[in-house]
Amino acid sequence: EPEVTQTPSHxxxxxxxxxxxxxxxxxxxLYFYWYRQILGQKVEFLVSFYNNEISEKSEIxxxxxxVERPDGSNFTLKIRSTKLEDSAxxxxxxxxxEEKLFFGSGTQLSVL
Amino acid sequence: GENVExxxxxxxxxxxxxxxxxxxxxxxxxxxxxxxxxxxxxGPQLIIDIRSNVGEKKDQRIAVTLNKxxxxxSLHITETQPExxxxxxxxxxxxxxxxxxxxxxTSLSVIP
Numbered sequence: 193e194p195e196v197t198q199t200p201s202h203x204x205x206x207x208x209x210x211x212x213x214x215x216x217x218x219x220x221x222l223y224f225y226w227y228r229q230i231l232g233q234k235v236e237f238l239v240s241f242y243n244n245e246i247s248e249k250s251e252i253x254x255x256x257x258x259v260e261r262p263d264g265s266n267f268t269l270k271i272r273s274t275k276l277e278d279s280a281x282x283x284x285x286x287x288x289x290e291e292k293l294f295f296g297s298g299t300q301l302s303v304l
Numbered sequence: 305g306e307n308v309e310x311x312x313x314x315x316x317x318x319x320x321x322x323x324x325x326x327x328x329x330x331x332x333x334x335x336x337x338x339x340x341x342x343x344x345x346x347g348p349q350l351i352i353d354i355r356s357n358v359g360e361k362k363d364q365r366i367a368v369t370l371n372k373x374x375x376x377x378s379l380h381i382t383e384t385q386p387e388x389x390x391x392x393x394x395x396x397x398x399x400x401x402x403x404x405x406x407x408x409x410t411s412l413s414v415i416p
Contacts, residue, residue: 295347
């Protein structure tokens with residue numbers, strides 16, 4: 193069964209450093225999303241991406257965040273200067289244009 | 305924007321009993337309501353969904369009901385098993401596919 197693949201599974205970084213989280217979508221999917229989940233809390237929407245541009249973003253997705261699909265396959269989330277409060281599980285989700293979203297297993301980001 | 309509430313936050317049932325989780329949403333434009341199951345250390349997995357033109361949907365031991373007028377929807381799990389233990393999230397989506405908004409989650413424990 194096709195699945196969304198995320199790398200790395202865990203990322204530890206120092207405050208102020210840049211991190212890039214990577215996602216390989218299911219091959220025929222066209223809509224891409226990033227969500228995050230702080231430990232024990234709800235899954236929060238960050239950004240949606242379609243046709244090589246951002247469709248919608250939340251208040252959380254400020255100027256420190258960016259997304260791109262650099263090579264037509266990977267979908268990346270970059271945090272330019274990490275803060276302690278960026279520590280969370282980050283999930284990539286993809287869809288082929290119907291409503292069903294398929295989620296990856298996540299990247300656990302720890303900012304020290 | 306859309307806001308999804310969910311109750312209860314925790315639920316314990318005896319194996320074989322039924323479990324019911326209830327959600328409300330705020331945006332009448334939402335017309336797709338998925339339910340996700342999240343096991344420890346994994347991403348959310350879609351278990352059932354319902355569109356606003358349908359009042360009820362069933363898949364084996366799982367059923368979902370929707371009251372569009374009241375903006376309520378519920379998940380019913382019958383004949384619960386220990387492997388049903390997980391966190392369950394309800395969610396809502398508008399027609400634009402821009403985002404799925406999650407409820408805060410219900411931690412379900414099925415006691416053998």
